[in-house]
Amino acid sequence: MESINYQNFRIDAENICVDYNGKVALYDANLRLKPGQICGLVGMNGAGKTTFFNALTGFVNISKGKIRINGESVRSAQKDQTIAYVPQSEGIDSQFPINVWDVVMMGRYGSMNIFRCPRESDVQAVKDAIERVDLTDHLSTPIGNLSGGQRKRTFLARAIAQRASILLLDEPFSGVDIRTEKLISELFIQFKNEGKTILLSTHDMIHVREFCDLVLLINKTVVAYGETSEVFTPENITTTFGGISPDFLFGPES
Amino acid sequence: MELCSFLTLDSFITNPLAHDFMRKALLMSSLVAAVCGFLSSYLTLKGWALMGDAVSHSVMPGVVVAYALGLPFSLGAFFFGVGSVALIGFIKQKSRVKEDTVIGLVFTGFFALGIVLVSKIKSNIDLHSILFGSPLGISLSDVKQTIFISLLVVILLSIFRKDLMLYCFDPRHAKTVGINVFFLHYLLLTCLSLAAVVGLQSVGIILVVAMLITPGATAYLLTDKFDNMTIISVLSAIISSLIGIYISFWFDLETGGSIVLAQTFIFLFAFLFAPRYGIFKLKKFFTGYK
Numbered sequence: 001m002e003s004i005n006y007q008n009f010r011i012d013a014e015n016i017c018v019d020y021n022g023k024v025a026l027y028d029a030n031l032r033l034k035p036g037q038i039c040g041l042v043g044m045n046g047a048g049k050t051t052f053f054n055a056l057t058g059f060v061n062i063s064k065g066k067i068r069i070n071g072e073s074v075r076s077a078q079k080d081q082t083i084a085y086v087p088q089s090e091g092i093d094s095q096f097p098i099n100v101w102d103v104v105m106m107g108r109y110g111s112m113n114i115f116r117c118p119r120e121s122d123v124q125a126v127k128d129a130i131e132r133v134d135l136t137d138h139l140s141t142p143i144g145n146l147s148g149g150q151r152k153r154t155f156l157a158r159a160i161a162q163r164a165s166i167l168l169l170d171e172p173f174s175g176v177d178i179r180t181e182k183l184i185s186e187l188f189i190q191f192k193n194e195g196k197t198i199l200l201s202t203h204d205m206i207h208v209r210e211f212c213d214l215v216l217l218i219n220k221t222v223v224a225y226g227e228t229s230e231v232f233t234p235e236n237i238t239t240t241f242g243g244i245s246p247d248f249l250f251g252p253e254s
Numbered sequence: 255m256e257l258c259s260f261l262t263l264d265s266f267i268t269n270p271l272a273h274d275f276m277r278k279a280l281l282m283s284s285l286v287a288a289v290c291g292f293l294s295s296y297l298t299l300k301g302w303a304l305m306g307d308a309v310s311h312s313v314m315p316g317v318v319v320a321y322a323l324g325l326p327f328s329l330g331a332f333f334f335g336v337g338s339v340a341l342i343g344f345i346k347q348k349s350r351v352k353e354d355t356v357i358g359l360v361f362t363g364f365f366a367l368g369i370v371l372v373s374k375i376k377s378n379i380d381l382h383s384i385l386f387g388s389p390l391g392i393s394l395s396d397v398k399q400t401i402f403i404s405l406l407v408v409i410l411l412s413i414f415r416k417d418l419m420l421y422c423f424d425p426r427h428a429k430t431v432g433i434n435v436f437f438l439h440y441l442l443l444t445c446l447s448l449a450a451v452v453g454l455q456s457v458g459i460i461l462v463v464a465m466l467i468t469p470g471a472t473a474y475l476l477t478d479k480f481d482n483m484t485i486i487s488v489l490s491a492i493i494s495s496l497i498g499i500y501i502s503f504w505f506d507l508e509t510g511g512s513i514v515l516a517q518t519f520i521f522l523f524a525f526l527f528a529p530r531y532g533i534f535k536l537k538k539f540f541t542g543y544k
Contacts, residue, residue, distance in 0.1 A: 021347060057430040078432035085430045096299060096423050097478045106420055110431030116416040142478035162431065 009068070010035055010166055010197040011056065016065035018051050025051040027221050029065075033197050033214070035165070038188060040212035040228070041201040044241055047219045049201040053168050056199075057085050069166065077166075081110045084159035088170040089152065094144050100154050101139045104129055107161035129161035134183060149180030156184065167191065169200040173207055185211060208232060270503045279389040282400055283495040283513065286456045287465065289404045291491030292411055293449045294470030295484045296442060300422040304354060305339070306466040308361035309443070310450040312338030314368025314459055317384055317451075322375045328399055328451045335447030336440075338364050365459075387458035387510035389499065400452050407448050414441060419480055456495065457510035465491065468517040475521075475528040490520050 011033040018026045026048035033039055043049050054060040056067065058074040069077035077083055084107070107129070108122040118126075130136055133153035143151055152172065159167055172184055188211050191198060199216075202208060208215055208228060215232050217223040217240040224236040238244065270276040297306050313331035320330030338360055345356045372381050383391065392400075411418070420428045421438040429435045446466070453462040473486035498513030526533050 054426075057426065059426050059429045075432075078430060081431055083430055085426060087424065087426065091426070092424065093299075097474065097480050097483050098419075098423060099479065102480070106424070106427060107431075109416070109420060109428075110433065115413065144478065158427070 008034060010037075010070060011199070012066075012068040012071075013056065014066045014068075016055055016062045016067060018048070018055050018060055019063050020060075024220065026055070026218075027064075029218065029222050031199075031216060031222075031225065033199065035195040035197055036192050037213050038192055038198040038200070038211055039214040039216055040208040041199055041216050041218065042205075042208060042237075042240060043201075043218040043223075047240070048221075049218065050170060052218065053085065053170060053199075053201070056166075056168060057083055078110075081162055082164055083166045083168060084162045084164035086152075086155045086159050086167065086169040086172060089148055089175050091170065092143075092151070092155070094151060096144075097142065099140045099142050100130065100135055100146070100157075101126065103143060103154050104157045104161050107158035110162070125161045125163065126157075129157040132160055132187065133157040147177065149176035152176050153180055153183065156187065165195070166197045167199070169198065171202060172200055173202060173204055205232075205237070266504070267500070270500065275390050276499070276503060278392060278397065279499055279509070280496060282392055282397060283389045283456045283499055284492045285404050286400065286452045287469075287491035287495040287513075288488050289407050290449050290453045290462075290465035291469040291488035292408060292484060293445055294466055294468070294491065295473060295480070295487050296411075296418055296422055296470075297446065297466055298470035298474055299419075300442070302442075302446070303463070303467045304357055306446060306450070307463040308338055308342065308357045309335045309446050310454065310459060310462040310466070311361040312364035313447065313450055313454070314365050314384070315371055316368075317454075317459075318368050318371040318375060318379060321379050322371075326395075326399055328403055328448070331451040331454075332444075332447050334364060335450060336443060339443050383458070384454065385458050385460050386508060387454060387456050387461070389456045389509050389513075392455060396455060400455060403448050403452050407445050407452075410441065410445055414438065418442060457513050461510050461514045464514040464517055468514070468521050469494070472517070472521045472524045475524040475531045478530075491517070494520055 009032050011031055013029060013031040016026065016029050017024070029048070029052065031039075031052075041049050041052060051060065055062050056069075056074070058078055067074050069082055072080075104126045105118060105122065108118065108125060109116050112118065112122065130139065133156050135150060135153055135157065138146065138150065143154060146154065152175075156172075173181055176184070188198060200212075209232065212228050214226065215228045216225045217231065217236055219240050219242065223240045224231045271280075297303065313335045316330030316332070316334030317327045318330075320327040342353075342356050342360050345351065345360065346353050349356075369381075372379055372384075380388070382388075417428070417433060417438055418441070420433065421435060421442070425435050428438070449466060450462050453465040456462075457465055469487040469491040470483070472490050473483040476486055477483050494516035495513050497516040499509060501507060501516070502509040502512040524532060529535065
């Protein structure tokens with residue numbers, strides 16, 4: 001009998017269920033991702049995409065099932081800074097009085113002492129991260145004065161500074177300019193080569209085809225999961241979106 | 255004679271200082287204002303204005319019961335302050351009633367209980383000083399308590415300054431990197447209850463919420479940096495307290511009301527003339543910058 005080495009999986013979610021005060025948001029969902037894999041999370045609004053992210057980060061508790069991150073519990077993944085979460089633009093108060101540098105520094109908080117005093121290495125990590133997303137000219141710009149794309153890159157830099165091996169991105173391409181979109185897709189290739197695991201939710205079917213190795217179609221539970229080329233079919237997409245044809249949703253090209 | 259001395263600014267400020275009760279009031283109110291102002295940045299950014307209102311009103315029965323039992327009033331107030339929030343959370347979770355409705359009905363319930371208790375427990379409790387504050391008649395034991403609580407809150411906020419900012423800004427990220435969000439939530443609530451307790455001595459239960467939100471709101475209009483926001487908030491709170499007490503001394507006005515009015519005027523000034531976010535944008539006016 002072949003035994004599975006769970007250490008090989010960065011993310012291993014088994015039959016997870018999440019409910020909010022008795023209302024089921026997600027049930028019997030499975031996901032297994034290895035290092036260097038990019039997986040697209042596709043579903044309607046309210047299909048449980050954000051809930052899935054919340055379960056993986058430990059922001060909500062699962063009522064059933066099991067989640068292993070690098071073979072360990074979610075709790076120890078939090079302690080080890082394993083997972084970084086890049087929020088969607090609507091999830092952030094853009095008027096908060098904080099600048100780019102301080103947001104990115106928040107990526108280091110988990111590994112600092114209780115007063116969150118940055119060490120030399122933290123400062124360096126933040127500098128490098130900001131450079132990678134091309135925001136060096138905006139170190140002290142308040143996030144309220146940034147464009148949507150620049151703000152998105154700020155939060156991406158926070159994830160980079162955290163040195164997480166798993167990146168969860170909620171709608172990374174929504175509301176960003178062409179330049180940011182290009183920069184993000186280049187970073188994805190780099191992350192993949194560095195062996196990071198990426199799970200991203202998106203509405204844009206073209207992005208899924210472009211850089212997702214795997215795709216997870218959900219509608220409260222997993223509709224289909226596997227290699228993008230095999231699973232990302234018009235039939236599956238139609239099922240995921242409750243019977244609406246992909247032609248109608250995304251135009252005849254897709 | 256009185257009018258003459260009033261006309262010079264110097265004696266306007268120094269004359270009241272001859273009175274022991276005025277020196278005490280100015281010092282204690284400044285301390286209380288500083289504490290409330292510090293917390294205020296967090297509450298306004300977290301969107302807890304209504305929560306602040308709820309907690310500050312809910313401490314009423316706690317104050318009354320503590321006085322009746324001869325306990326430190328802060329203890330009773332703290333118990334009911336945190337209790338009200340727990341009750342709000344419980345009712346919200348177990349019923350379909352919306353959150354703002356639950357908050358409204360819980361705190362008015364507690365407040366009503368407090369008023370009924372005052373009328374029943376015929377002791378030396380002065381309802382007026384609880385409702386409207388009495389910084390001029392603060393007792394020595396109250397002074398000690400206030401200093402102790404104020405220091406406690408300032409120390410807690412200072413230690414967890416950055417964590418609380420992260421909690422207000424992006425709790426999901428805080429949780430993801432292993433920061434105890436549950437602890438921070440209750441830490442902020444605890445500080446809120448304690449600040450409400452010390453604040454009510456200055457301006458009374460009814461107006462204490464102003465101490466907890468107005469300085470933060472003023473500062474929010476004046477800066478884009480969190481640290482500056484805290485500093486401005488604390489300073490504007492202290493200045494309002496001093497102005498309020500002086501005005502109430504010279505014109506024989508209700509002290510708590512004067513302090514809060516001073517805060518409101520400072521807010522209105524920022525609202526109209528703040529360099530970036532004010533209606534008239536003073537900076538543009540002076541520099542022609544667009």
